[in-house]
Amino acid sequence: MDKRKIEESLFKVLMVISTFIILSSLVLILATVIIKGLPAMNLAMITQTPKGGFYLGKEGGVLNAIVGSVYLATGAIFLAILISLPVVLYLNVYAKKGSRIITFTRFSLDVLWGVPSIVYGAFGFTIMLFFGLRASLLGGIIAVSLLVLPIMTRAMDEVIRMVPKELLEASYSLGATKLETALKVVVRQALPGILTAVLIAFGRGIGDAASVIFTAGFSDFIPYSLLRPAATLPLAIFFQLGTPFPEVQDRAYASAFILTIIILIISIASRVLTRKYTRNVVK
Amino acid sequence: MLLLTIFAGLIVFLMAIGLYLRSRPILATKPLSELMFSTSWHPLRREFGFFPFIMGSLWITGVAVIIAIPICLLTAIFLSEYAPKWIRESAKPLIDLLAGIPSVVYGVWGVLVIVPLIKDHIAPFFGTFSSGYSVLAGGIVLAIMVFPIIIHVSLEVFRSVPYELREASLSLGATKWQTIKHVVIRKAMPGVIAAIVLGMSRAFGETMAVLMVAGNVAKAPSSVLDPAYPLPALIANNYGEMLSVPLYDSALLLACLVLLLVVLFFNIIARVVLIRVERSIQ
Numbered sequence: 001m002d003k004r005k006i007e008e009s010l011f012k013v014l015m016v017i018s019t020f021i022i023l024s025s026l027v028l029i030l031a032t033v034i035i036k037g038l039p040a041m042n043l044a045m046i047t048q049t050p051k052g053g054f055y056l057g058k059e060g061g062v063l064n065a066i067v068g069s070v071y072l073a074t075g076a077i078f079l080a081i082l083i084s085l086p087v088v089l090y091l092n093v094y095a096k097k098g099s100r101i102i103t104f105t106r107f108s109l110d111v112l113w114g115v116p117s118i119v120y121g122a123f124g125f126t127i128m129l130f131f132g133l134r135a136s137l138l139g140g141i142i143a144v145s146l147l148v149l150p151i152m153t154r155a156m157d158e159v160i161r162m163v164p165k166e167l168l169e170a171s172y173s174l175g176a177t178k179l180e181t182a183l184k185v186v187v188r189q190a191l192p193g194i195l196t197a198v199l200i201a202f203g204r205g206i207g208d209a210a211s212v213i214f215t216a217g218f219s220d221f222i223p224y225s226l227l228r229p230a231a232t233l234p235l236a237i238f239f240q241l242g243t244p245f246p247e248v249q250d251r252a253y254a255s256a257f258i259l260t261i262i263i264l265i266i267s268i269a270s271r272v273l274t275r276k277y278t279r280n281v282v283k
Numbered sequence: 284m285l286l287l288t289i290f291a292g293l294i295v296f297l298m299a300i301g302l303y304l305r306s307r308p309i310l311a312t313k314p315l316s317e318l319m320f321s322t323s324w325h326p327l328r329r330e331f332g333f334f335p336f337i338m339g340s341l342w343i344t345g346v347a348v349i350i351a352i353p354i355c356l357l358t359a360i361f362l363s364e365y366a367p368k369w370i371r372e373s374a375k376p377l378i379d380l381l382a383g384i385p386s387v388v389y390g391v392w393g394v395l396v397i398v399p400l401i402k403d404h405i406a407p408f409f410g411t412f413s414s415g416y417s418v419l420a421g422g423i424v425l426a427i428m429v430f431p432i433i434i435h436v437s438l439e440v441f442r443s444v445p446y447e448l449r450e451a452s453l454s455l456g457a458t459k460w461q462t463i464k465h466v467v468i469r470k471a472m473p474g475v476i477a478a479i480v481l482g483m484s485r486a487f488g489e490t491m492a493v494l495m496v497a498g499n500v501a502k503a504p505s506s507v508l509d510p511a512y513p514l515p516a517l518i519a520n521n522y523g524e525m526l527s528v529p530l531y532d533s534a535l536l537l538a539c540l541v542l543l544l545v546v547l548f549f550n551i552i553a554r555v556v557l558i559r560v561e562r563s564i565q
Binding site: 209 | 289295
């Protein structure tokens with residue numbers, strides 16, 4: 001056989017093996033979390049807050065962390081939408097095409113995307129010190145909203161960029177102002193993409209631990225005010241796994257299972273939503 | 284809107300300035316080079332040497348990148364050039380899913396699977412002892428965490444190489460693999476390097492998963508089976524005590540600043556290369 005044919009088949013085999021390794025690592029991670037987490041799951045895990053001695057293996061659940069994470073991620077997402085939607089509309093509707101501010105903002109957001117979450121945590125912490133805040137839900141929300149801001153903005157930017165220019169021109173020609181066009185035409189046209197961007201950011205926000213470790217603190221109670229410390233699911237997993245008691249470690253696996261299920265639901269929901277809302281879009 | 288846009292664009296600088304201001308007290312006590320290359324870390328004696336942690340980060344990132352590069356590039360080439368459309372289309376959401384798994388879950392998985400694997404099989408195989416919490420464990424977990432980003436970017440780069448180039452090469456009698464090797468990879472090289480750099484800087488800053496599997500011993504590792512204590516883990520682990528020891532918070536925020544600057548440096552280079560690649564194709 002030809003030497004170059006041998007080389008080609010060799011590399012083909014290697015490529016299939018690599019692809020297989022990557023896909024199987026996903027399967028392996030999900031399988032491990034399910035196999036270890038499912039047996040440790042019970043109703044108390046998701047309906048109760050930690051009782052006394054929870055971290056020694058006594059009863060209770062991680063409801064405080066689930067609710068804390070949901071509050072935190074929801075708050076952060078709202079804050080991030082408030083900033084990113086105007087930014088994206090400005091970049092795509094108002095700013096002059098090819099102007100420097102567009103290039104600069106996109107570039108800077110891309111770079112921001114790569115900043116490690118622990119740095120957001122530390123930066124959030126310095127802001128909090130500046131304003132005299134203690135570790136609280138609000139502090140966590142600020143850090144996480146900064147963390148998800150570049151993800152959300154760039155994801156929205158990509159979809160809004162795809163909105164056909166003719167649509168904008170048609171709207172202008174009917175006498176609509178830029179603001180009306182932006183809100184009623186562009187946003188509606190790009191809605192599925194915007195929702196996906198929001199969901200991706202939500203998933204990232206709810207799963208991140210390093211940014212909240214300084215800023216949100218930890219608490220065994222469900223936070224009732226923005227200024228109270230809040231538990232988060234990733235940190236609950238981390239703390240439970242760090243204890244020497246097997247019962248508590250089992251709960252860490254169960255908590256990891258809960259977090260993974262939340263992430264899976266979000267990821268499936270974003271796919272379904274995209275499909276559903278694409279019907280209202282002018283092609 | 285304009286103000287918000289400017290604000291969004293300037294966040295990076297705000298972060299760098301904020302961290303710099305907070306880390307000035309420690310910089311005032313000793314020159315930066317001494318802090319970076321001193322190996323003595325005794326916060327209570329006001330000795331803050333970052334060397335062990337920097338080495339820990341470099342070792343783990345290095346291992347992760349060495350594992351990730353061949354696997355990711357082969358997969359990206361396979362998905363871009365050989366795989367039928369349905370495989371490519373169904374692999375994408377799965378890779379996205381891998382990117383969406385929270386790092387703490389990776390950490391749990393590392394503790395459950397990789398750490399015992401190293402302790403019971405890999406270390407004895409080489410005739411040494413290891414607790415399993417090691418550079419290698421961190422490297423393997425990080426490699427899997429950076430798979431999605433490297434594959435995603437390099438796949439895009441490979442797909443953007445014009446078809447005419449491939450056809451020209453094939454029409455000269457080159458096999459498909461020769462075409463890939465001599466035309467596609469050569470053309471895509473800058474973009475591929477940018478993809479690797481992006482993956483590398485992600486690995487350098489990753490915190491939770493590494494914190495859970497790397498062992499956290501404040502000594503520069505000398506083999507992949509040694510434990511390591513990377514910078515992000517140092518920061519995350521000491522948040523509790525840092526306000527009670529003088530200069531400690533300043534030292535940790537300096538570590539953050541170093542992390543931020545390194546990552547920014549790599550990211551800026553990678554993004555500039557990617558923008559060039561995009562332009563050269565249009």
